[in-house]
Amino acid sequence: xxAFGHTRWAIAEGYIPPDSTGPGPQMTxxxxxxxxxxxxxxxxxxxxxxxxxxxxxxxxxLTVPARRTLHQRFNDxxxxxxxxxxTDYACVIDSxxxxxVQHSRLxxxxxxxxxxxxxxxAG
Amino acid sequence: xxAFGHTRWAIAEGYIPPDSTGPGPQMTxxxxxxxxxxxxxxxxxxxxxxxxxxxxxxxxxLTVPARRTLHQRFNDxxxxxxxxxxTDYACVIDSxxxxxVQHSRLxxxxxxxxxxxxxxxAG
Amino acid sequence: xxAFGHTRWAIAEGYIPPDSTGPGPQMTxxxxxxxxxxxxxxxxxxxxxxxxxxxxxxxxxLTVPARRTLHQRFNDxxxxxxxxxxTDYACVIDSxxxxxVQHSRLxxxxxxxxxxxxxxxAG
Amino acid sequence: xxAFGHTRWAIAEGYIPPDSTGPGPQMTxxxxxxxxxxxxxxxxxxxxxxxxxxxxxxxxxLTVPARRTLHQRFNDxxxxxxxxxxTDYACVIDSxxxxxVQHSRLxxxxxxxxxxxxxxxAG
Numbered sequence: 001x002x003a004f005g006h007t008r009w010a011i012a013e014g015y016i017p018p019d020s021t022g023p024g025p026q027m028t029x030x031x032x033x034x035x036x037x038x039x040x041x042x043x044x045x046x047x048x049x050x051x052x053x054x055x056x057x058x059x060x061x062l063t064v065p066a067r068r069t070l071h072q073r074f075n076d077x078x079x080x081x082x083x084x085x086x087t088d089y090a091c092v093i094d095s096x097x098x099x100x101v102q103h104s105r106l107x108x109x110x111x112x113x114x115x116x117x118x119x120x121x122a123g
Numbered sequence: 124x125x126a127f128g129h130t131r132w133a134i135a136e137g138y139i140p141p142d143s144t145g146p147g148p149q150m151t152x153x154x155x156x157x158x159x160x161x162x163x164x165x166x167x168x169x170x171x172x173x174x175x176x177x178x179x180x181x182x183x184x185l186t187v188p189a190r191r192t193l194h195q196r197f198n199d200x201x202x203x204x205x206x207x208x209x210t211d212y213a214c215v216i217d218s219x220x221x222x223x224v225q226h227s228r229l230x231x232x233x234x235x236x237x238x239x240x241x242x243x244x245a246g
Numbered sequence: 247x248x249a250f251g252h253t254r255w256a257i258a259e260g261y262i263p264p265d266s267t268g269p270g271p272q273m274t275x276x277x278x279x280x281x282x283x284x285x286x287x288x289x290x291x292x293x294x295x296x297x298x299x300x301x302x303x304x305x306x307x308l309t310v311p312a313r314r315t316l317h318q319r320f321n322d323x324x325x326x327x328x329x330x331x332x333t334d335y336a337c338v339i340d341s342x343x344x345x346x347v348q349h350s351r352l353x354x355x356x357x358x359x360x361x362x363x364x365x366x367x368a369g
Numbered sequence: 370x371x372a373f374g375h376t377r378w379a380i381a382e383g384y385i386p387p388d389s390t391g392p393g394p395q396m397t398x399x400x401x402x403x404x405x406x407x408x409x410x411x412x413x414x415x416x417x418x419x420x421x422x423x424x425x426x427x428x429x430x431l432t433v434p435a436r437r438t439l440h441q442r443f444n445d446x447x448x449x450x451x452x453x454x455x456t457d458y459a460c461v462i463d464s465x466x467x468x469x470v471q472h473s474r475l476x477x478x479x480x481x482x483x484x485x486x487x488x489x490x491a492g
């Protein structure tokens with residue numbers, strides 16, 4: 001399939017809740033960037049994180065292979081630095097191939113989990 | 124009404140939770156692709172599923188009749204193969220007529236259900 | 247402010263849960279179409295509902311006055327006919343002025359409510 | 370990074386639940402407008418709120434500095450007037466620089482919180 005989507009995406013609402021209820025990693029409060037690369041060439045993806053009161057963090061480098069999807073938890077990013085919990089952030093996703101990006105969060109701070117999702121903004 | 128929408132759509136965040144709480148099928152954890160065909164000709168739709176670590180699955184063939192909506196649970200797809208639970212996936216929706224696509228999930232792993240939805244990405 | 251938005255919108259995922267928990271009308275399970283008319287002329291809006299197995303219902307006629315927002319519960323529509331509960335549907339929103347449309351649901355079938363929302367598809 | 374996004378955005382579904390469960394401010398029922406300014410110049414942002422039965426309120430003035438994100442709770446707006454609780458509203462976001470806008474709500478009226486989000490409509 002020919003690649004489709006966009007090469008720049010953004011998420012404005014980023015927030016990893018500091019607490020969780022239930023067995024991890026499934027029920028751990030988390031945020032995920034879901035990237036679909038429907039094309040026939042691997043996509044090199046760079047995430048840049050924005051904050052309220054400091055300079056951006058990054059680049060966080062990911063590879064999404066051809067004809068694959070990668071659901072990357074922000075919780076698991078460590079290079080160049082972990083993503084702080086309980087902190088407002090935003091994210092720009094740049095890819096050298098056209099991809100589709102969706103954002104989701106599972107919040108299990110209280111006893112029953114809550115979910116949100118949206119297709120990211122195609123820049 | 125003249126058909127409107129797009130002929131290619133994508134969902135990047137696919138995941139069927141492995142567990143459920145409450146009476147099925149209503150409260151069974153599930154994901155649904157909702158397709159609206161407002162036009163006057165039947166739409167032949169093909170779903171292709173993408174995964175993190177294997178080649179895509181499909182084609183899954185659906186018909187959305189003229190002036191109808193189809194809310195298809197991914198849980199109920201069986202041909203050419205069932206959709207694995209507790210597994211990250213993504214989905215491309217191709218239609219020979221213009222349609223509108225929305226994605227939703229009900230997650231009832233914990234005692235109270237959570238919901239998410241988004242209009243899919245129009246490719 | 248000059249009107250902005252679109253004159254045709256669609257929601258593919260419509261479903262009014264048949265049961266509720268908690269005091270109504272606030273906590274009654276419901277779906278809402280939220281329409282913003284930022285312009286200086288009243289908008290005449292027509293909803294058409296689509297189903298899985300019957301011809302569309304409508305027109306449902308609404309007025310969104312100039313510089314106002316209308317959050318219309320589908321539960322409260324009665325003319326030309328009520329919206330059936332526990333039934334998949336979809337909705338096309340046509341307006342004679344440019345408006346912005348967002349869709350949301352509160353599901354209180356289980357003890358704690360769940361929410362979903364998305365900006366509708368601009369046709 | 371060059372600025373990207375749009376200079377006008379809208380949210381049609383605004384509603385601050387009147388009650389909350391759990392420790393504030395984290396678990397207080399709230400709505401947030403999340404604005405990402407990825408560009409190298411500060412963005413001056415103006416919010417205008419629309420209601421069902423009165424003239425719009427505003428302007429609410431915000432600054433989103435260069436390379437920063439601002440997650441502004443509607444609950445905390447006071448100038449020119451607070452945002453009423455338990456009241457339907459909508460919001461137009463105007464910026465002198467290109468930004469990306471996302472809307473979210475945490476509803477903790479019942480014992481366990483619910484969440485919703487969507488990328489706003491780019492006008």
